[in-house]
Amino acid sequence: MSLTINEIAQKAGVSIGTVDRVIHNRGRVSKQSIEKIQAIIDEYGYQPNPIARQLKTKKDFVIGVLLPELGTEQSYWKSVFEGMKRAAEEFKLFSIKLNLVEYKRHNSKAFVEKANELSREKIDALITAPIVAPEIFDILPLYEKVPYVFVDSPLEHDRQITTVAQDPYQGGYCAGRIMELLVPDAKKIFSVQMYDKAPNLHERSRGFAEYFNNAKVVKNITYTAKEFGTQKKFIEAILKQKPDGIFVTNEGSSEIADYCRTKNVKKNFALIGYDLMKKNVKALKEGNIDCLISQSPQDQGYLAVKKIYQKCLINEKIEREIFIPINIYFKENI
Structure with a gap:
């Protein structure tokens, strides 16, 4: 020792x-x-005493944060960043600073441009969500000399310090188990993706389908503007097929619930979604969403900064993967 x-x-x-x-x-x-x-x-x-060394140098430890625009997706990413700020405040003795760069989620070119922009700044570590595929692999060489942590979505890559995320396959598999409890005799179930490039959403869909042993009862359907035009038309196309159950792999389940409520469409199907965001929680309490799975975005952001602090500032050994619990909410326990 x-x-x-x-x-x-x-x-x-x-x-x-x-x-x-x-x-x-x-x-x-x-x-x-x-x-x-x-x-x-x-x-x-x-x-070496890291606290004494950090205080002696009086140098900020700058963590670059590359995330989708914080106000999008029901402010999901704002919650992730709030967790990071909480950790930076907790470890303020080390002068941890967060340099946030936001990008438009559905614009791959914007993602690459912002990643290039951040790489030209002086940062000591990086936190990003590897949800823009395959472009994420194109930008990682820019940070060859910078330790980095993935949040929200696991990614097989040999150079990250750690990944802080929920296991998306297990999350989808769990949703399948809940769906079977809600609709035991279902003949037609949809696994719905709002974004076609996010690897974690694909994994949730895969886990959901494999719970049912890939039976024909489950159909995966993905929203693309080119095919459906608008999200409203996408929802209409789903409901026209009269599903017994719908699993939405991201925070967009409230969009389906709100459509049914505003259009006076009778909701005669089970609806399972992701994330305890404000609109989702409201719909859950009103009974328009049957179940929500939470992946604790604030905790993810907090742990991402904490693990950088442990690895880079006090030289502790940390886990290669940190999986967030699969928390399940119904209106009775929200």
């Missing part, structure tokens, strides 16, 4: 200043003291 300067000084019977001079090779120290201190370091190792 490595020792701090104070512990080395105690073992060697010398002052902390003497140990510091030996470690940094400055100032006059007797040969006997040098040999004694070096022998202790060789045996136990030396662990």
Whole structure:
């Protein structure tokens, strides 16, 4: 186990200043003291005091944050960033600063441009959500010398510090189990994706379908502006097929609930969605959504910053993957 300067000084019977001079090779120290201190370091190792080092340098530790526009998707990304700010405040002794760059979620070109923009700034670490595929693989080489953490969506890549996300496959599989409980004799169920490029949404759909053993009862349908024109027409196309159940893989379940409410469409199907955002919670309480799965966006943001702090500032070993619990809500326990 490595020792701090104070512990080395105690073992060697010398002052902390003497140990510091030996470690940094400055100032006059007797040969006997040098040999004694070096022998202790060789045996136990030396662990720098990160707090003292950070305070001494008075240097900000800047974390670049590359996320979709915070106000989009019912402010889901704002919740992620709020968690990051909470962690930065908790570890303010280390002068952690967040440099936020936002991009338009459905504009791959904008994502690449913003990633390039952030890479030209001086940052010490990066947090991003690997949801723009395959462009995410194009921008990662820009951060070859910068440690980074993924949030929201796991991605198989050999260089990230860690991933903080819910297991999307297991989330979808869990939704399948709930759907079977809500509609045990279903003949037609839809797994609905609002975004066609997000790998985590594909994994949720896959998990959902595989719960039913890929039976023909489950149909995956994805919204694309080119095919449906508007989200309203997309919802109309789904409802025309008279489903027994709908699983929405992102925060958009309230869009279907609101359509039924405003159009006076009788909701005779089970509706399961994702994320405890304001509109979703309202629809859940009113009974227009039957169940919501939460992936705790604030906790994801908090843990992403905390793991960078642990790895980069106090040299702790951290987990390769951190999976957020699959929290399930009905109107009775919201």
